[in-house]
Amino acid sequence: MVKMAEALVRLQTLAELPTVATVAAAFREAGHELALVGGPVRDAMLGRGTNDLDFTTDARPDEILRIVTPISTAQWDIGREFGTIGARIDAETVEITTYRADEYDGTTRKPVVAFGDSLEGDLVRRDFTVNAMALRVPEVALVDPSGGVEDLVAGILRTPIEPEVSFGDDPLRMLRAARFAGQLGFSVHADVRTAMAERAATLDIVSAERIQGELTKLLSTDAPREGIRLLVDTGLAERFLPEIPALRLEIDEHHHHKDVYEHSLTVLDQAIGYEKQRHPGEAPDLVLRLAALLHDIGKPATKRTEAGGVTFYHHDIVGAKLAKKRLTTLRYDGDTIRDVARLVELHLRFFGYTEAAWSDSAVRRYVRDAGPLLERLHMLTRADVTTRNRRKADRLGFAYDDLEDRIAVLREQEQIDAVRPELDGNRIQEVLGVPPGRVIGEAYRFLLELRLDDGPLGEEEAERRLLAWWAERDERG
Missing domain, CATH: 1.10.110.30 (Hydrophobic Seed Protein)
Incomplete structure (x- = not known):
């Protein structure tokens, strides 16, 4: 609940920030109006941190640049066409925009840029009333033509x-x-x-x-x-993002499967919780959050009703392909697309751990396959447990605790985060006496599988097994 007395005090404090005072004084001296607008005003009234300082003014872009140049260490006019000039003032980044009175043609998203002459006219063209409030500076007067304060109080x-x-x-x-x-x-x-x-x-x-x-x-x-x-x-x-509404699968009368849509939203909630728990104060992990939201999008395409209930065989593989396609369409960068798709593909891997104890080899492969995404996979897998059955939830939680403990032990003993054979390609050539070629890759993969199965072998034992493999390969022709 917003308390107006406290909100007004916070607005006064906002107006007295050194950077705000510097900019306000410069514009007043130049004979122009200036007001903080939008997010900074809204967030100050809510008692939230203010990260950006956005101003609006009756000055045109050329005049804005002339005014801020003497008080700033850097300026940029990449937004000049839209009336915006950026500047670095007192170690703060600010943006100052000429009042706008744009018109839209109703066919495209692009406005016909038109500069306005009044603060009130600028405010009513903004998106929401809580963002359509301004604080005139340096006089500290709140301007709210659309009832933003009332909506802020009401939420x-x-x-x-x-x-x-x-x-x-x-x-x-x-x-x-x-x-x-x-x-x-x-x-x-x-x-x-x-x-x-x-x-x-x-x-x-x-x-x-x-x-x-x-x-x-x-x-x-x-x-x-x-x-x-x-x-x-x-x-x-x-x-x-049609894959998300598609998760609202019809639940059969016997409730043989959970509501996948609500489950996915809960997984997202829980993934954010694990993220904040493990990395408090850090920037949001977009890759983890996208993977949590999309992890089950392969289910609608793989849903089958069988005698024992509903199945979704291979929805992890299908989901990874769908995630890659959708994120590509949305123009996400290649690293994000690759990592999200990989997490979706791997999100079911752990659940085999609860059915039978994994060998050290299986644990090594789990770490190898996750690679740099291992911690995110930890969080996603834990978040994927949404059952209301307390006993089942505890069993899965304890099992994953055990898996993480085993990974920690193997990591300390074997450096499993960077599992590789004892012999590199050059040494393989020397031991086998063969030139570079496809066989070197085959030999390397053979040694890697040995390393994953048996752990560290030592160079001498690795050479012995490599020669035995080579002899057997020759015998097979």
């Missing part, structure tokens, strides 16, 4: 103008509603939700890169679950 997301008009201007704002629902923990006004459902198809004109950016921001919030649910319920997810 509601509304648009400053009719939502269908706002979303018609820029359909990406519908995804921003989901992101802010997760980021702020706010509910979405019924009119906004209705407009999102009615205009879901218009998201198709937005580029994959912009959609990916909002999905990433949503998943990077502390509680993305409700934002994802909003995207699914309004039909927006169907436009860019």
Whole structure:
């Protein structure tokens, strides 16, 4: 709950920040208006940390650059076309944008950039009322033409103008509603939700890169679950991430399988919990969160009803392929795509551990296959346990504790994170007396399998076994 007396004190504190005071004084001296706008004002009132300083002004871009140059150590005008000048002032990065009065043609997402003359006119063209508040500086006056304060107190997301008009201007704002629902923990006004459902198809004109950016921001919030649910319920997810609504499989009358959609949201929640527990204060792990959300997307395609119930054989392999295809379409980078797909592929591997004790060889292979993703695989696998059966959950938890303990012991004894044969390619050539070629790769793989099966052998024993393998290979022809 926002307490207005405390919120006003925080706004005063925001206005008194050295960087804010420096910029405000420079613009006043130049005869121009200046106001902090959007996120910094909202977050200050909520008592949240303020990471960005965004200003708006009646000054045009050339004049903004002239004003900030003497008080800054660096300036950039990459956003000049849209009225934005960036600067580094007092070790802080700030962005200052000319009042905007854009118009949209209703066909594309791109506005016809038009500069405005009033702060109030600029504010009403913004996405949500809680982002359409400004703090005039240096006089410290709150400007709120759309009732953002009331919505902030109520924890509601509304648009400053009719939502269908706002979303018609820029359909990406519908995804921003989901992101802010997760980021702020706010509910979405019924009119906004209705407009999102009615205009879901218009998201198709937005580029994959912009959609990916909002999905990433949503998943990077502390509680993305409700934002994802909003995207699914309004039909927006169907436009860019259809694998998630597809998880809402029909549950048979005997409940032979769990609700995969709700299970996936719970796995995401729990993965974030493990991430925060293991790495407090660090940046959100997008790879882990994407893998948690997508880990079961292979189930709809592999669902089979058999005498004993419902099965999803090989959904891990199918899911990895689907994840790679979807993330590629969304223009994620190659490393993210590769790592998420690999985690999806490996997420079931552990569950064989509870059925029969693994040999040291199996543990080595688990570590080898996970590679640098091992810790993420630990967190994903633990998060994948959502059963309400306390005894079953404890059994799985204890089993994974045991696996991690065994990995730690083998890591200390054998350096299993970098398992490789005792002999490299050059030494294999010397021992076998053969030139470089395919046989060297075959020999290397043979020695690697020995290393995984039997642990460290020592160079002498490795050479002996290599020669025996070579002799047997020659006999086979």
